[in-house]
Amino acid sequence: MSKKSRSKLWFLVHSWLALPIWFFVLIVCVTGTLAVVSQEIVWLANPQMRASAPSDDAPLLSYDQVLAAIKKAEPQTVVQSISRPDESHFALDVEVSYPDGRSLTVYVNPYTGVIQGPAPTFNFKAFTRALHGWWLVPFTNGFSWGWYLVSFLGLPMLASLVTGLVVYKRFWKGFFRPTLRIRHGARIFWGDFHRLSGIWSIWFIAVISITGVWFLIRALLFDFQISISSEPIIPAMSRESVPISADGTPPPRISLDSAIEIAQQKIPGLEASFVSLPGNAYSHMSVGGRGWYPLMFQTATLNPYNGDIAASRLLSDRSALEFVTESMRPLHTGDFGGIWIKLIWFFFGLLLSMMVLSGLLIWTKRTALATLNALKREDKRNRKVAPRSTDRHEPSEVRP
Amino acid sequence: MSHIGITPPSRLNRFWHKWRFHLNVLLLLIPLGFMPKYFADASLFRGDSGLGEREIGEIQVGPWSLRLAELRNQAPILTGPAGYMKDFSAALCDACVDHVKATYLRIGKPRSLRAAGVIFFGTPYRMGTQLPVPEKTAADAELWITMEGWDGSMHQASIPLRQASPATLAWLNKQGAKP
Numbered sequence: 414m415s416k417k418s419r420s421k422l423w424f425l426v427h428s429w430l431a432l433p434i435w436f437f438v439l440i441v442c443v444t445g446t447l448a449v450v451s452q453e454i455v456w457l458a459n460p461q462m463r464a465s466a467p468s469d470d471a472p473l474l475s476y477d478q479v480l481a482a483i484k485k486a487e488p489q490t491v492v493q494s495i496s497r498p499d500e501s502h503f504a505l506d507v508e509v510s511y512p513d514g515r516s517l518t519v520y521v522n523p524y525t526g527v528i529q530g531p532a533p534t535f536n537f538k539a540f541t542r543a544l545h546g547w548w549l550v551p552f553t554n555g556f557s558w559g560w561y562l563v564s565f566l567g568l569p570m571l572a573s574l575v576t577g578l579v580v581y582k583r584f585w586k587g588f589f590r591p592t593l594r595i596r597h598g599a600r601i602f603w604g605d606f607h608r609l610s611g612i613w614s615i616w617f618i619a620v621i622s623i624t625g626v627w628f629l630i631r632a633l634l635f636d637f638q639i640s641i642s643s644e645p646i647i648p649a650m651s652r653e654s655v656p657i658s659a660d661g662t663p664p665p666r667i668s669l670d671s672a673i674e675i676a677q678q679k680i681p682g683l684e685a686s687f688v689s690l691p692g693n694a695y696s697h698m699s700v701g702g703r704g705w706y707p708l709m710f711q712t713a714t715l716n717p718y719n720g721d722i723a724a725s726r727l728l729s730d731r732s733a734l735e736f737v738t739e740s741m742r743p744l745h746t747g748d749f750g751g752i753w754i755k756l757i758w759f760f761f762g763l764l765l766s767m768m769v770l771s772g773l774l775i776w777t778k779r780t781a782l783a784t785l786n787a788l789k790r791e792d793k794r795n796r797k798v799a800p801r802s803t804d805r806h807e808p809s810e811v812r813p
Numbered sequence: 814m815s816h817i818g819i820t821p822p823s824r825l826n827r828f829w830h831k832w833r834f835h836l837n838v839l840l841l842l843i844p845l846g847f848m849p850k851y852f853a854d855a856s857l858f859r860g861d862s863g864l865g866e867r868e869i870g871e872i873q874v875g876p877w878s879l880r881l882a883e884l885r886n887q888a889p890i891l892t893g894p895a896g897y898m899k900d901f902s903a904a905l906c907d908a909c910v911d912h913v914k915a916t917y918l919r920i921g922k923p924r925s926l927r928a929a930g931v932i933f934f935g936t937p938y939r940m941g942t943q944l945p946v947p948e949k950t951a952a953d954a955e956l957w958i959t960m961e962g963w964d965g966s967m968h969q970a971s972i973p974l975r976q977a978s979p980a981t982l983a984w985l986n987k988q989g990a991k992p
Contacts, residue, residue: 433833433837512938515939516860551850559844561941661936664963696934
C-alpha cells in the first residue's frame with residue numbers, strides 16, 4: 414500500500430469513528446461539560462446554596478455546632494450526614510430525614526448553622542450526571558445498558574485521537590505555527606479549528622477517553638462479579654458492643670468532633686470534609702476527607718458508642734492498581750482541586766463538543782463539494798467519452 | 814456500460830444518503846422515554862410520593878407499630894449472586910421512635926433474635942431494607958417483623974406474604990408453574 418493510500422485509509426477511519434453517531438457523541442460531550450460545573454450552576458441559581466459569612470472574620474462552626482444548630486431550629490429533624498464541599502463559597506450539604514418521611518439535602522450556613530433551604534426538587538446536578546453517565550436508562554440488575562452505551566464511546570474517542578494525529582502530518586508544528594484562517598470560507602475555518610483545538614486537547618481527549626474506557630471496564634467487572642478491591646468488608650457491630658439502656662432510650666453516642674479527633678489520630682493531617690451518622694443501632698459512623706493526594710478520600714469507620722475504630726482506609730492501604738483505578742473518576746469529572754480545575758475541564762469540554770460539530774461540518778461541506786465536483790466531471794465525460802464512476806471524495810484533510 | 818451518474822436513484826436511496834448520518838438523532842428518544850421514570854424514581858427516593866409505591870398499612874408489633882410499604886409494586890429483582898431481592902420501607906410510630914433499637918424482616922418465623930432476618934437502615938421516619946426472596950418460597954409464607962427495644966425487649970408480628978406483596982406472590986406462582 415502506498416503512503417498516500419494509507420493515509421487516505423486512516424482518514425476514512427477517522428471520519429467514520431464519529432460520523433454515524435455524531436449527535437449522540439455531541440450530546441454526551443455537552444452534558445458532560447455541563448455536569449462538570451453543575452454544582453456551580455445550581456449555586457448561581459439558588460442563593461440558599463451560598464455560604465455567606467456574617468463578618469469577614471467569622472469562624473467556621475464545628476460539626477457538633479452545626480448539628481446543635483439544626484437540632485435547635487428543627488428538633489424533629491434527623492441528620493444523616495454533613496458534608497463540606499471543597500469550595501468555601503458553598504454551604505454545607507446536610508442529608509436530613511423529616512417526620513413526614515421525606516429525606517433530602519438541605520443547605521446549612523457553615524458560619525451560622527442556619528438551615529438556608531432545601532435543595533431544589535429538580536436536582537440539576539444529578540440529572541445532568543444521569544443523562545451524561547447512563548442516558549437515563551435505569552439500573553435494575555447490575556449496570557444499566559445506558560451506562561454501557563455511553564462508556565463504550567471511550568473507545569472510538571481514543572481511536573479518533575490516534576487516527577487524528579496519524580492523519581494530521583507533523584501535527585506538532587501546529588503548536589508553533591497556529592493556523593486559524595477566518596476569511597477563507599467556512600470549510601477552511603472549521604478545518605483549521607478542528608486541527609488547532611485537536612492538538613491543544615490531546616491531553617484532555619486522552620484523559621476523557623481513557624477514563625471513559627475505565628467506566629466500561631468497571632461495569633464489566635461488576636457485572637461479571639470480579640472484584641479488584643483490597644478493601645475489607647466491615648461486619649456490622651456485634652450485639653455485645655451495642656449497649657442496652659435500662660430506661661429504654663438510646664444510649665449516648667460520641668460527639669462528631671471527638672469522632673473526628675479519634676480519626677485524626679489514626680489518619681494524621683486528616684481534614685474531615687464529611688461525617689456520616691450510623692444507619693441503624695448496629696452500624697458505624699464514618700469520617701473522611703481528602704489526603705495529600707487530592708484524587709482520593711481517606712476514611713475512618715468508628716463505633717459510635719465508644720469511639721473504637723472499626724476500620725480505616727488510608728492512601729497507603731490502596732494497592733498500586735487501586736491508585737490508578739480510584740483516580741479515574743475524579744480525572745474524568747475534574748472534581749479534585751476546586752473551581753479552577755473545574756473551569757479548565759469545562760473549557761476543554763466545550764472545545765471537545767465543538768470538535769464533534771466541526772468534524773461534522775467539515776465532512777458535510779467536503780462531501781457536498783466532492784459530490785458536486787464528481788457530478789461535474791461525470792457530466793463532462795458523458796459528453797466526451799464513456800463515463801467512469803467517480804464515487805470517491807478527496808481527503809483534503811491530508812495536508813503536507 | 815452502466816451510466817451510474819445518470820440513472821436517478823430511488824427516493825428511498827436518496828433519503829438514506831441524505832439522512833443516514835443524522836439517524837442517530839433518534840438515540841435521543843431513549844433518555845426522553847426514560848425521563849418520566851427518572852423523575853418518578855427521584856420523587857420516590859426523596860419520599861415525596863410516600864414510603865413506597867404501595868403502602869401495606871400500619872402493623873401492630875407488641876406495644877409498638879410501624880407503617881410498612883413496598884418500595885416498588887413489583888416482583889423481587891435479581892441482584893447479582895445474592896439472588897432475588899425485594900425492597901421494603903417502613904416508618905416507626907411516633908411514640909416508639911426513641912424506644913426501638915432495630916427492626917428486622919424475614920420470611921418465616923425467626924427462631925431467635927439472632928436470626929431475625931434483614932435489618933432496616935435509615936431513620937425512624939423512613940427506613941428501608943432488601944429482603945431476600947428464595948424462588949422456592951411457599952405461596953402461603955408469612956412475613957415476620959421483629960422489633961428490638963433499647964431495653965432488650967423483643968416483639969414480633971407477622972402478615973401473610975400475599976398481603977405484604979401481591980406482586981411477589983404472583984411472581985412466586987409463575988415460578989411454580991415452571992416445569
